[in-house]
Amino acid sequence: MIELLEGRFIKTFIVVMEEKSFSRAADKLGYVQSTVTTHIQLLEQVCKQKLFHRLSRGVKPTAAGEKLLKYAYQFVQLGATIEDAMNEMEQPRGTVYLRMQESFFLTRFSSFMQHFGKEYPEVKLRISSGFHQDILDQVLEHAIDFGILPRDPKRNDIVFYPLVEEKLIFIASNTLMMDVETEGVSRLNKEILISFGSICLYHTHASKALKEAGIQVKDAIELPSLEMIKQSVACGIGFALVPEVAVQHELDAGTFKVLPLCPESYSMHGLIVHKNRELSHPARLVKSELIKPSALNTRM
Incomplete structure:
Protein backbone atom coordinates (compact mmCIF):
# COMPACT_ATOMS: atom_id res chain seq x y z
CA MET A 1 0.00 0.00 0.00
CA ILE A 2 2.71 2.47 0.98
CA GLU A 3 4.03 2.87 -2.57
CA LEU A 4 0.56 3.94 -3.73
CA LEU A 5 0.01 6.59 -1.06
CA GLU A 6 0.58 10.23 -1.88
CA GLY A 7 0.90 12.92 0.74
CA ARG A 8 -1.50 15.26 -1.07
CA PHE A 9 -4.25 12.60 -0.92
CA ILE A 10 -3.74 12.29 2.84
CA LYS A 11 -3.78 16.07 3.34
CA THR A 12 -6.97 16.35 1.30
CA PHE A 13 -8.54 13.55 3.35
CA ILE A 14 -7.71 15.34 6.64
CA VAL A 15 -9.19 18.64 5.45
CA VAL A 16 -12.39 16.91 4.24
CA MET A 17 -12.68 15.25 7.67
CA GLU A 18 -12.22 18.58 9.42
CA GLU A 19 -14.54 20.57 7.12
CA LYS A 20 -17.11 17.75 6.62
CA SER A 21 -17.54 18.98 3.06
CA PHE A 22 -15.79 18.48 -0.26
CA SER A 23 -16.57 22.03 -1.37
CA ARG A 24 -15.30 23.67 1.82
CA ALA A 25 -12.20 21.48 1.70
CA ALA A 26 -11.58 22.59 -1.88
CA ASP A 27 -11.87 26.25 -0.84
CA LYS A 28 -9.46 25.74 2.05
CA LEU A 29 -6.92 23.87 -0.07
CA GLY A 30 -7.23 26.12 -3.11
CA TYR A 31 -8.44 23.28 -5.34
CA VAL A 32 -11.46 22.92 -7.55
CA GLN A 33 -13.95 20.49 -6.04
CA SER A 34 -13.31 17.84 -8.71
CA THR A 35 -9.68 17.63 -7.54
CA VAL A 36 -10.79 16.91 -3.97
CA THR A 37 -13.21 14.27 -5.26
CA THR A 38 -10.45 12.64 -7.31
CA HIS A 39 -8.02 12.60 -4.35
CA ILE A 40 -10.59 10.89 -2.12
CA GLN A 41 -11.56 8.39 -4.81
CA LEU A 42 -7.92 7.44 -5.38
CA LEU A 43 -7.36 7.12 -1.64
CA GLU A 44 -10.42 4.90 -1.36
CA GLN A 45 -9.00 2.72 -4.13
CA VAL A 46 -5.70 2.41 -2.27
CA CYS A 47 -7.45 1.61 1.03
CA LYS A 48 -10.05 -0.62 -0.67
CA GLN A 49 -12.62 0.99 1.62
CA LYS A 50 -15.27 3.67 1.30
CA LEU A 51 -14.14 6.57 3.47
CA PHE A 52 -17.14 8.91 3.37
CA HIS A 53 -20.90 8.77 3.18
CA ARG A 54 -22.01 11.40 0.66
CA LEU A 55 -24.93 13.34 2.16
CA ALA A 64 -12.96 3.11 7.84
CA GLY A 65 -12.62 6.89 7.48
CA GLU A 66 -12.66 7.36 11.25
CA LYS A 67 -10.00 4.67 11.64
CA LEU A 68 -7.80 6.13 8.92
CA LEU A 69 -7.77 9.61 10.47
CA LYS A 70 -5.31 8.78 13.25
CA TYR A 71 -2.86 7.28 10.76
CA ALA A 72 -3.37 10.19 8.36
CA TYR A 73 -2.26 12.63 11.06
CA GLN A 74 0.75 10.41 11.78
CA PHE A 75 1.60 10.26 8.06
CA VAL A 76 1.58 14.06 7.75
CA GLN A 77 3.49 14.45 11.00
CA LEU A 78 6.17 12.03 9.81
CA GLY A 79 6.64 14.10 6.67
CA ALA A 80 7.01 17.25 8.77
CA THR A 81 9.49 15.48 11.05
CA ILE A 82 11.65 14.44 8.07
CA GLU A 83 11.60 18.01 6.76
CA ASP A 84 12.49 19.38 10.19
CA ALA A 85 15.35 16.89 10.53
CA MET A 86 16.81 18.14 7.27
CA ASN A 87 16.53 21.71 8.51
CA GLU A 88 18.26 21.08 11.85
CA MET A 89 21.65 21.82 10.32
CA GLU A 90 20.46 25.41 9.86
CA GLN A 91 18.36 27.62 12.13
CA PRO A 92 15.48 25.58 13.62
CA ARG A 93 12.33 26.04 11.57
CA GLY A 94 8.96 24.39 11.36
CA THR A 95 5.51 24.47 12.92
CA VAL A 96 4.45 23.20 16.34
CA TYR A 97 0.77 22.66 17.14
CA LEU A 98 -0.57 23.14 20.67
CA ARG A 99 -4.04 23.21 22.22
CA MET A 100 -4.93 24.69 25.62
CA GLN A 101 -7.63 26.47 27.57
CA GLU A 102 -8.15 30.10 26.62
CA SER A 103 -7.52 31.28 30.19
CA PHE A 104 -4.13 29.57 30.27
CA PHE A 105 -3.11 31.20 26.99
CA LEU A 106 -4.13 34.64 28.20
CA THR A 107 -2.46 34.42 31.61
CA ARG A 108 0.60 32.32 30.91
CA PHE A 109 1.31 31.22 27.38
CA SER A 110 1.04 34.44 25.38
CA SER A 111 4.11 35.86 27.16
CA PHE A 112 6.00 32.61 26.69
CA MET A 113 5.13 32.62 22.98
CA GLN A 114 6.49 36.13 22.58
CA HIS A 115 9.75 35.17 24.32
CA PHE A 116 10.07 31.94 22.33
CA GLY A 117 9.43 33.75 19.06
CA LYS A 118 12.37 36.08 19.69
CA GLU A 119 14.67 33.13 20.39
CA TYR A 120 13.47 30.98 17.49
CA PRO A 121 11.91 33.23 14.83
CA GLU A 122 11.65 30.41 12.25
CA VAL A 123 9.59 28.17 14.56
CA LYS A 124 5.87 28.91 14.24
CA LEU A 125 3.52 28.13 17.12
CA ARG A 126 -0.04 27.33 16.07
CA ILE A 127 -2.35 27.60 19.07
CA SER A 128 -5.97 26.51 19.37
CA SER A 129 -8.26 26.65 22.40
CA GLY A 130 -10.25 23.83 23.93
CA PHE A 131 -11.07 21.99 27.12
CA HIS A 132 -9.82 18.87 28.85
CA GLN A 133 -11.39 16.09 26.79
CA ASP A 134 -11.00 17.53 23.31
CA ILE A 135 -7.40 18.55 24.06
CA LEU A 136 -6.69 15.01 25.23
CA ASP A 137 -8.45 13.52 22.20
CA GLN A 138 -6.38 15.59 19.76
CA VAL A 139 -3.14 14.46 21.40
CA LEU A 140 -4.30 10.82 21.32
CA GLU A 141 -5.15 11.15 17.61
CA HIS A 142 -1.75 12.73 16.84
CA ALA A 143 -3.60 15.78 15.48
CA ILE A 144 -1.38 18.12 17.53
CA ASP A 145 2.09 17.98 19.03
CA PHE A 146 1.16 19.02 22.56
CA GLY A 147 -1.78 19.81 24.79
CA ILE A 148 -1.81 21.73 28.05
CA LEU A 149 -4.28 20.42 30.63
CA PRO A 150 -5.25 21.63 34.10
CA ARG A 151 -4.52 18.19 35.55
CA ASP A 152 -2.71 14.94 34.80
CA PRO A 153 -5.01 12.63 32.78
CA LYS A 154 -3.11 9.64 34.27
CA ARG A 155 -3.03 7.54 31.12
CA ASN A 156 -0.36 5.03 30.12
CA ASP A 157 -0.26 6.41 26.57
CA ILE A 158 0.23 10.03 27.66
CA VAL A 159 3.31 11.69 29.16
CA PHE A 160 2.49 14.56 31.54
CA TYR A 161 5.05 17.27 32.33
CA PRO A 162 3.99 19.51 35.27
CA LEU A 163 4.30 23.19 34.38
CA VAL A 164 2.68 25.46 36.93
CA GLU A 165 0.23 25.18 39.81
CA GLU A 166 -2.71 27.57 39.67
CA LYS A 167 -4.73 28.69 42.67
CA LEU A 168 -8.45 28.68 41.88
CA ILE A 169 -10.72 31.19 43.56
CA PHE A 170 -14.41 32.02 43.59
CA ILE A 171 -14.97 35.62 42.54
CA ALA A 172 -18.01 37.82 43.03
CA SER A 173 -19.03 41.44 42.64
CA ASN A 174 -18.70 43.80 45.58
CA THR A 175 -22.47 43.81 46.00
CA LEU A 176 -22.74 40.02 46.18
CA MET A 177 -19.80 39.88 48.57
CA MET A 178 -21.55 42.29 50.95
CA ASP A 179 -24.64 40.08 50.85
CA VAL A 180 -22.53 37.01 51.66
CA GLU A 181 -20.85 38.82 54.54
CA THR A 182 -24.30 39.70 55.92
CA GLU A 183 -26.21 36.47 55.25
CA GLY A 184 -23.38 33.89 55.08
CA VAL A 185 -22.33 31.67 52.19
CA SER A 186 -25.84 30.21 52.04
CA ARG A 187 -26.66 33.39 50.09
CA LEU A 188 -25.04 31.68 47.11
CA ASN A 189 -27.96 29.25 46.93
CA LYS A 190 -29.86 32.08 45.28
CA GLU A 191 -27.11 32.90 42.80
CA ILE A 192 -26.00 31.70 39.37
CA LEU A 193 -22.73 29.83 38.81
CA ILE A 194 -20.94 31.15 35.73
CA SER A 195 -18.44 28.84 34.02
CA PHE A 196 -17.12 27.49 30.75
CA GLY A 197 -19.56 24.58 31.17
CA SER A 198 -19.33 21.00 32.34
CA ILE A 199 -16.63 20.21 29.73
CA CYS A 200 -14.23 22.40 31.73
CA LEU A 201 -12.49 21.02 34.82
CA TYR A 202 -12.92 24.36 36.57
CA HIS A 203 -16.67 23.68 36.53
CA THR A 204 -16.02 20.28 38.11
CA HIS A 205 -13.84 21.89 40.79
CA ALA A 206 -16.54 24.47 41.48
CA SER A 207 -19.33 21.90 41.74
CA LYS A 208 -17.30 19.81 44.21
CA ALA A 209 -16.36 22.79 46.38
CA LEU A 210 -19.94 24.10 46.48
CA LYS A 211 -21.30 20.66 47.37
CA GLU A 212 -18.80 20.38 50.24
CA ALA A 213 -19.96 23.80 51.45
CA GLY A 214 -23.61 22.67 51.34
CA ILE A 215 -24.49 25.04 48.51
CA GLN A 216 -26.76 24.22 45.61
CA VAL A 217 -26.90 27.12 43.18
CA LYS A 218 -30.21 27.82 41.51
CA ASP A 219 -28.82 27.87 37.98
CA ALA A 220 -25.66 27.88 35.86
CA ILE A 221 -24.60 29.82 32.79
CA GLU A 222 -22.05 28.57 30.25
CA LEU A 223 -19.93 31.23 28.55
CA PRO A 224 -17.23 30.63 25.91
CA SER A 225 -14.54 33.06 27.06
CA LEU A 226 -12.78 34.25 30.20
CA GLU A 227 -13.53 37.88 29.40
CA MET A 228 -17.28 37.17 29.15
CA ILE A 229 -17.17 35.41 32.51
CA LYS A 230 -15.38 38.33 34.14
CA GLY A 270 0.94 20.36 32.58
CA LEU A 271 2.16 19.67 29.06
CA ILE A 272 0.90 16.42 27.56
CA ARG A 277 4.91 10.63 19.16
CA GLU A 278 8.20 11.30 17.38
CA LEU A 279 8.78 14.97 18.16
CA SER A 280 10.23 17.24 15.51
CA HIS A 281 13.24 19.39 16.36
CA PRO A 282 11.07 22.52 16.82
CA ALA A 283 8.67 20.56 19.06
CA ARG A 284 11.56 19.36 21.20
CA LEU A 285 12.68 22.98 21.56
CA VAL A 286 9.20 24.04 22.68
CA LYS A 287 9.07 21.24 25.23
CA SER A 288 12.53 21.95 26.63
CA GLU A 289 11.75 25.66 26.99
CA LEU A 290 8.30 25.12 28.50
CA ILE A 291 9.35 22.68 31.20
CA LYS A 292 12.03 25.01 32.55
CA ASN A 297 6.19 31.83 36.38
CA THR A 298 8.28 34.86 35.50
CA ARG A 299 6.59 36.03 32.29
CA MET A 300 3.02 36.80 33.36
Missing part, protein backbone atom coordinates in the same frame (compact mmCIF):
# COMPACT_ATOMS: atom_id res chain seq x y z
CA SER A 56 -27.15 16.05 0.72
CA ARG A 57 -25.21 18.57 2.77
CA GLY A 58 -21.59 17.58 3.13
CA VAL A 59 -20.10 14.23 4.02
CA LYS A 60 -19.87 11.94 7.03
CA PRO A 61 -16.91 9.60 7.62
CA THR A 62 -17.45 5.85 7.50
CA ALA A 63 -15.96 3.59 10.16
CA GLN A 231 -17.78 40.88 32.66
CA SER A 232 -20.79 38.85 33.82
CA VAL A 233 -19.45 38.61 37.37
CA ALA A 234 -18.67 42.34 37.40
CA CYS A 235 -22.26 43.05 36.30
CA GLY A 236 -23.61 41.04 39.23
CA ILE A 237 -25.10 38.21 37.16
CA GLY A 238 -23.48 35.53 39.32
CA PHE A 239 -20.17 34.20 40.62
CA ALA A 240 -17.41 32.06 39.10
CA LEU A 241 -14.39 29.88 39.84
CA VAL A 242 -11.32 31.09 37.92
CA PRO A 243 -7.51 30.97 38.25
CA GLU A 244 -6.40 33.71 40.61
CA VAL A 245 -3.76 34.89 38.13
CA ALA A 246 -6.52 35.51 35.55
CA VAL A 247 -8.19 38.16 37.71
CA GLN A 248 -5.27 39.57 39.70
CA HIS A 249 -5.61 43.03 38.12
CA GLU A 250 -9.33 43.15 38.93
CA LEU A 251 -8.68 42.01 42.52
CA ASP A 252 -6.03 44.69 42.97
CA ALA A 253 -8.44 47.28 41.54
CA GLY A 254 -11.26 46.13 43.82
CA THR A 255 -13.52 45.07 40.95
CA PHE A 256 -13.91 41.55 42.35
CA LYS A 257 -13.91 40.02 45.80
CA VAL A 258 -12.87 36.50 46.75
CA LEU A 259 -15.70 34.46 48.22
CA PRO A 260 -14.82 32.74 51.53
CA LEU A 261 -15.24 29.14 50.41
CA CYS A 262 -12.89 26.52 51.82
CA PRO A 263 -10.83 24.51 51.27
CA GLU A 264 -8.66 26.30 48.75
CA SER A 265 -8.50 24.70 45.31
CA TYR A 266 -5.42 24.24 43.18
CA SER A 267 -4.89 22.96 39.66
CA MET A 268 -1.59 21.64 38.29
CA HIS A 269 -1.33 22.54 34.63
CA VAL A 273 2.27 14.48 24.60
CA HIS A 274 1.52 11.05 23.19
CA LYS A 275 4.22 8.70 24.45
CA ASN A 276 4.72 7.28 20.94
CA PRO A 293 10.97 25.99 36.10
CA SER A 294 10.87 29.71 35.29
CA ALA A 295 9.21 29.44 31.85
CA LEU A 296 5.66 30.32 32.93
